[in-house]
Amino acid sequence: MNSVLIKSPPHAIEAEQAVLGGLMLDPNAYDRIADRLSESDFYRRDHAMIFRAIGELVGKREPADAVTLADWFDAKGISDMVGGASYIIGLANTTPSAANIGSYARIVRGKSQMRQVIDAATHACAAAFDPDSDPAAVVDAAVRALMGIGKAHTDHEMTVREALRRLNDRMVKLHAAGGALPGIPSGIAELDSKLGGFQDGDLILIPARPSMGKTSLLGFSVAHAASKGFPVGLISGEQPGEQLALRWVAAHAKIDAHRIRNAHLGDHEWPKLTMANADLAALPLWIYDRSAPTIDELKRVARKWKQQHGIRGLYVDYAQRVEGKGRTRYEQVSEVARELKTLARDLNIPVIALAQVNRGVEQRADKRPGMADIADSGELEKEADQVVMLYRDDYYNAESQDKGIAELIVEKNRHGATGVIKVGWNAAHMDFFDLANGREQRIVRDYEAREWA
Numbered sequence: 283m284n285s286v287l288i289k290s291p292p293h294a295i296e297a298e299q300a301v302l303g304g305l306m307l308d309p310n311a312y313d314r315i316a317d318r319l320s321e322s323d324f325y326r327r328d329h330a331m332i333f334r335a336i337g338e339l340v341g342k343r344e345p346a347d348a349v350t351l352a353d354w355f356d357a358k359g360i361s362d363m364v365g366g367a368s369y370i371i372g373l374a375n376t377t378p379s380a381a382n383i384g385s386y387a388r389i390v391r392g393k394s395q396m397r398q399v400i401d402a403a404t405h406a407c408a409a410a411f412d413p414d415s416d417p418a419a420v421v422d423a424a425v426r427a428l429m430g431i432g433k434a435h436t437d438h439e440m441t442v443r444e445a446l447r448r449l450n451d452r453m454v455k456l457h458a459a460g461g462a463l464p465g466i467p468s469g470i471a472e473l474d475s476k477l478g479g480f481q482d483g484d485l486i487l488i489p490a491r492p493s494m495g496k497t498s499l500l501g502f503s504v505a506h507a508a509s510k511g512f513p514v515g516l517i518s519g520e521q522p523g524e525q526l527a528l529r530w531v532a533a534h535a536k537i538d539a540h541r542i543r544n545a546h547l548g549d550h551e552w553p554k555l556t557m558a559n560a561d562l563a564a565l566p567l568w569i570y571d572r573s574a575p576t577i578d579e580l581k582r583v584a585r586k587w588k589q590q591h592g593i594r595g596l597y598v599d600y601a602q603r604v605e606g607k608g609r610t611r612y613e614q615v616s617e618v619a620r621e622l623k624t625l626a627r628d629l630n631i632p633v634i635a636l637a638q639v640n641r642g643v644e645q646r647a648d649k650r651p652g653m654a655d656i657a658d659s660g661e662l663e664k665e666a667d668q669v670v671m672l673y674r675d676d677y678y679n680a681e682s683q684d685k686g687i688a689e690l691i692v693e694k695n696r697h698g699a700t701g702v703i704k705v706g707w708n709a710a711h712m713d714f715f716d717l718a719n720g721r722e723q724r725i726v727r728d729y730e731a732r733e734w735a
Contacts, residue, residue: 303377
């Protein structure tokens, strides 16, 4: 008779016992591992119950030693489910100290992740063999499940003490970095100062009327972030990749975009074009340019980029161009708004999205848009952490005193102040730049630190 080898799921019983014993010896160690371990990470059910009990006692600021734990289970009438007081006391007695509890917690968490991989793969295989399954949905579910494995459950559940510890850790890191920008730079110094950069987990909305230059602003910003070493992704539902490349080359080489499009360049400009192509090709920047992508499609691409390339930011052109579910346009855009914010939180990256503004602003004397002018959905302004309206007065007024100047109107900022920031706009190069003393002050990019012939 052939014997069948049955493998048990990955687990480390001794490491689980050492974690529980260490917590009984030093309940203060709970906060050190609470953000990387949860009760679901324990293989044995009795160990998960003991871990949960320790967490409840610590949360009430009560002792969580072997005696109090045994009393806790006795009071609930479930002592037999964890082996009784003798097993709990034995855990504490066989653990010499809590000094290595972090190492033991990593082992327990690692085994838990391996079990989750097996579970996710099993579900994916079952779905893939189902002839009625939607391939795109199967892939999306598999990627989402695998990406979620890397995040501890308690990332989202914590005591106020843990929240304060995380804040303190962030402040220490910022101080050690000399007060460096906490988020991804936009490329506009004053905007970065006001927002603190584009920060992880935030949805940043940039609404404007057509022809204001919002696609150029987004392209400028994404290229600047990539030039500073941040891997970033761009979802372009509005323009194909070739047109985006044209904008970047024109801005980088300082050559009129119209002449690049028609290849009408002087002999001295071809070397600039070649240099710009080489510099831009080296950027950690990924593009997805399908027209009107669905929100599920957008999320799949973003998760893939996060997993494969470790992107630090996602840029979307533009929110109303993304197709959502729903019977009405309002319902579809509302879903897109919620999903973009959820994606920012889930991937822990900033999502920067353009948005259209209603044409009603054209009927007003002051055509500067406000949040109420965002087209198709109030959910966009509600879900956004920052809203930065883009406006150019010279578009409407040929005699404007602000020719070649754009306004970035910070209408909403959950992290700080609002206000108006003026920046330069070069239509020929499709480029934005800081203003200093009324003269053009170019944004210094890493790839501009050389002289062009």
